[in-house]
Amino acid sequence: MGGREDEGVNARDRDGEGRARSARPRDGLGRPLPYGAQGVERQPEGVVRAPGETLAEAQRLLDAGMPFHAHEVFEDAWKSGPEAEAALWRGLAQLAVGLTHSARGNAVGGARLLRRGADVLAGREEAAGAEPSYGMDLAGLVRWARALAERVEAGAAVDAAAEAPRLSGRGGLG
Structure with a gap:
């Protein structure tokens, strides 16, 4: 038997509706830590924020080197916001x-997702004026993501806080 069952922990963590949810603590990059370890507080799920609040909270997390947690903030906006803005947040x-x-050392997955997100944002940029971008330089974020993807594939180590993009302003660079 696994140690977790011996310790009185359910074989699978479940939320109130019975959906599987890992109760394991996580580090700043979202990696699971052993039960009982000190982790980073997780972002609450399903929080509805105004777009400016979403960007401010995500920027705070990115600047702190916690892009996994920023992704959860964007995911809330994607799932709770208007359908016309879903692609932006996604x-x-x-x-x-x-x-x-990329910061975890997964060059293939990191580069793939950076490019996928860049392609989504580039598609929105081409549809100029269709939906608001809330002061973001989408073209700059696209350039940032594609350049980082190339560096990651070339073997560059990535420090999440040092590489964090600027969501507002110009160029996507910090």
Whole structure:
């Protein structure tokens, strides 16, 4: 038997509706830690924020080197916001997950997600004026993501906080 059952912990963590949810603590890059370890507080799920609040919270997390947690903030916006803005938030979530994988040393997954998010944002940029971008330089974020993907594939080590993009302003660079 696994040690978790011996310790009185259910074989699978479940939420109130019975869905599987890992109760294991996580580090700043979202990697699971052993039960009982000190982790980073997780982002609450399903929080509805105004777009400016979403960007401010995600930027705070990115700057702190916690892109996995920023992705969860973007995911909330993607799932709770207007359908017309879903691609914006989904693309930003993919950039955050790409940065997460890159910082974890997963070059293939990191580069793939950075490019996927860049493609989503580039598609929105081409549809100029269709939906708001809330002061973000989408073209700059696309350039940032594609350049980081190339560096990751070339073997560059990634520090999530040092590589965090600027969501507002110009160029996607910190």
